[in-house]
Amino acid sequence: MISRLLITVIGLGILFPSQGISQIGMNQWRIHFSAYKPQGITKTDDNIYMACSNGIVRYDLEDNSVNQLTVTNGISDLGISSISSNTSVVAVGYVNGNLDIIEGNEITNVPWIQTAEISGDKTIHNFYFDEQYIYVATGIGLILFDNEKKEIKDTYYPYEDPEILDVTIFNETLYVATKQGIYFAPKDRPFLNDKSQWEKRDDLPVTVVNSKFSDIEVFGSRLFFAYDDDEFNADTLYYVEDGAVLKYDAQLSIKSLHADDDRLILTLVSSIRAFDDNFEVIETIFSYPDGVPSPVETVFYNKDYWVADENGGMIQARNSWQASSIFSNTPAADGSYRMDIQYGKVLVAGGGLTQNVQNVYSTNGVYLFENEEWTNFNYKTDDSISIGPDFDFISVAVNQNNTSEYAYGSFSKDGLKIIKEDGAVLEVYNSTNSLIEDFGLNMAITDMKYDDEGNLWFINQGVFPLKVITPDGQMKQFSLGVASNNKFPYRLLIDNEGNKWVAVTNVGLVAFNENGTLDDPSDDQWRTLSAAEGYGNLPSVFVKGLAQDADGEIWIGTEEGMVILYSRNNLYDGGFGEYDASPILLEVDGEVERLLGDTYVTAIAIDGGNRKWIGTNSSGVFCFSEDGTEEIYRFTTENSPLVSNNVYDIKIDQLSGEVYFATQDGLVSFRSDATIADKEFSTVSVFPNPVRPDFSGPITIQGLGYESDVKVTDISGNLIYQTVSNGGTVIWDGKTLQGDRVQSGVYLVWSGITTGKGKNVAKILFIN
Secondary structure, three states: OOOOOOOEEOOOOOOOOOOOOOOOOOOOOOEOOOOOEEEEEEEEOEEEEEEEOOOEEEEEEOOEEEEEEEOOOOOOOEEEEEEOOOOEEEEEOOOOOEEEEEEEEEEEEEEEHHOOOOOOOOOOOOOOOOEEEEEEEOOOOEEEEEEEOEEEEEEEOOOOOOOOHHHEEOEEEEEEEEEOOOEEEEEOOOOOOOOHHHHEOOOOOOOOOOEEEEEEEOOOEEEEEEEOOOOOEEEEEEEEEEEEEEEEEEEEEEEEEEEEEEEEEEEEOOOEEEEEOOOEEEEEEOOEOOOOOOEEEEEEHHHHOEEEOOEEEEEEOOOOOOEEEEEEOOOOOOOOOOOEEOOOOOEEEEEOOOOOOOEEEOOOOOEEEOOOOEEEEEOOOOOOOOOOOOOOOEEEEOOOOOOOOOEEEEOOOOOOOOOEEEEEEEEOOOOOOOOOOOEEOEEEEEEEEEEOOOEEEEOOOOOOOEEEEOOOEEEEEEOHHHHOOOOOOOEEOOOOOOOEEEEEEOOOOOOOOEOOHHHHHHEEEEEEOOOOOOOOOOOOOEEEEEEEOOOEEEEEEOEEEEEEEEOOOOOOOOOOOOOOOOOEEEOOOOEEEOOOOOOEEEEEEEEOOOOEEEEEEEOOOEEEOOOOOOOOEEOOOOOOOOOOOOOEEEEEEEEOEEEEEEEEEEEEEOOOEEEEEOOOOOOOEEOOOEOOOOOOOEEEEEEOOOEEEEEEEEEOOOOEEEEEEOOEEEEEEEEEEOOOOOHHHHHHEEEEEEOOOEHHHHHEEEEE
16 A cells, blocks of 8 residues: 555534633643543542543532542642542552542642652552551552551562552452462461562462452452453453352453442443342443443442543443443543644644654544633544554644634554545545655654645655645645755744745754745745854754744754844845854853753744743743743743653643643643733733632733733722733732732723833722
8 A cells, every 4th residue: 555644634523512621820730631541430428530641530429510630739740540449538549659648628648659769660550448548559569558647557568579450358368469460468467578478379270370460359258350361352350259269251351340339340341341249240331322432440329330431531321321421521642742723722733753753653643622622533533534554643733714724744654634624524635646745654744834825834754845735725845955855854934924944854944935936936945054153053953943933033942952043134145154043142150151051942932922932852841031031930840730841842822821832741731921912902801800809819911912011000090000011911919019909999900002002991890
């Protein structure tokens, strides 16, 4: 089969109802974690909890509300690996050994497993509750945690360097499931940290006695344990009855085993079975009305099965004919690579590349976020996408002239270029019917942008790296010089003069302009900026980040630092040194240094206040002032909810000021205090309004002109507060210039641009 690269242009698809998500306040974060990769589900008397890798979904059984717990509002970490509970206490385990205990609205972090100076995999696999004690199954042994004292009491080692996958108590005896078989010991026997005090269950079939058992559970008078085979449908459920080991079924794919109330629930790869006390099947859930089950774990409450499902998030199911998704309004996966945002529509490519631009073979697809709702495009939801050939979606674009049209492309062996509008496929492009070029086994569409005329420009590894699709479907291609032939194009920027800037790996940065004549190559111009002084003066020929600021300057991030091209006057016809980029020089302790030095810069974005957001591959995110000399924000995994210090992309919703950070470990966003300006002052808004007594956050005034003068006065005209807007936004803490909270009453917000006629007066009501 001829290799084809997937490039897809799509429109608005079916949206799921908003569930527990709302726009965040100023200077707040949110984690856009995926509910489609659940780690488990559990229940207390009051709530159902579903754990995902980067967050927890909590369903209130009394008022039916759904809330999310993330590092922004309570839990301590990312990378959740397990969750379990008794009637009132929830234990949350992480892959790094961290542990959270949730009791009502209080969350206690227990970091001692994580911080212990013990080598090995500290992943927490499961829990067992025994009155005040919680047995914690980890990769470094069985840990006994005293929840009343909030301290670790002991660590048990059933064998040398044990990895404990599950634990239970049966007839006052501790049983653990491990990768080397089933071990047991009387629970009150002293010195259980000595492996000689433990025995292995050797009455199992000889073929599995030393093998991996993933789950162990007590139900009624029986002890159940699940043998985990590497082959599909080769797992086996065993149980002990009257001292004898019996086999239930040897052709299963077991996901979890859970004793709940009056039933034992066996969760399989595509179905759920529930057994009664006589070990008879009382319910089988083999389908959902809206799709095929892919359950991970199941609990039972008040006639319903609550399922953590990879296809539907949190599912409430009475049976195969009565089931609905309680929470699924998330991206399809946590991974993210590139983004585009136009007029509040956020489009995310969920694929990726390695640092040396090789495939990661992600099938995450593409995610669309609009009006607080997610729509996912992948092989499960979109017939135009196939699981085999379509992987690593790495580029996306939203048409700013028609935001119902979107585009996405991949680095893969096969696929299509599809255009959709209102869900309908309009066109298909691939290497067999267009100018898209193959390169080796794959084809690479690595970045794309719509211009003001609705032309879709994209970069494609080949002899003609720059291509365009016109609104009427014609495709054109352009050379960027012999040096760029068949090199990997990495980034694309279109500036306000129509120049196309293409970052070409191991070449540098190529500027191109067709001068408005797509069909006439005679007036095309191009210029390569390299690392040589006088010929571009880039810090490196590996350019990773590009942006144009409000002053028209081109900010360039490379693997070895950042520079700025201040002027484009001599871009195409300039001589030696006339198109060199320059670093920002700062004096530090009497020494002159380059801003960010030789930091590996991965992404650059400009907000409404002309501030520069800089992503790096290991140092998190920086936000600098307009001229780059003042650090406004610095975010890392250590001081913020940023999920990774390796940031692939940054894009800004200029209408709200929300800044999105794409990383391999997840998508997060932070609402900054800058938005795009409106010189007409036609959409000035104040939030919240009225300001009530319990509100202590910043008051946001948006829709102002660029760098507006803003004054707050009382109704008599007395000055209360004064500032200058960041782009089109001002935040105010509700206090006077003397630092006191204002009294109840109506206050006026006077705003006007310093040059021009734009102005506005808004009102704020304070209720104290």
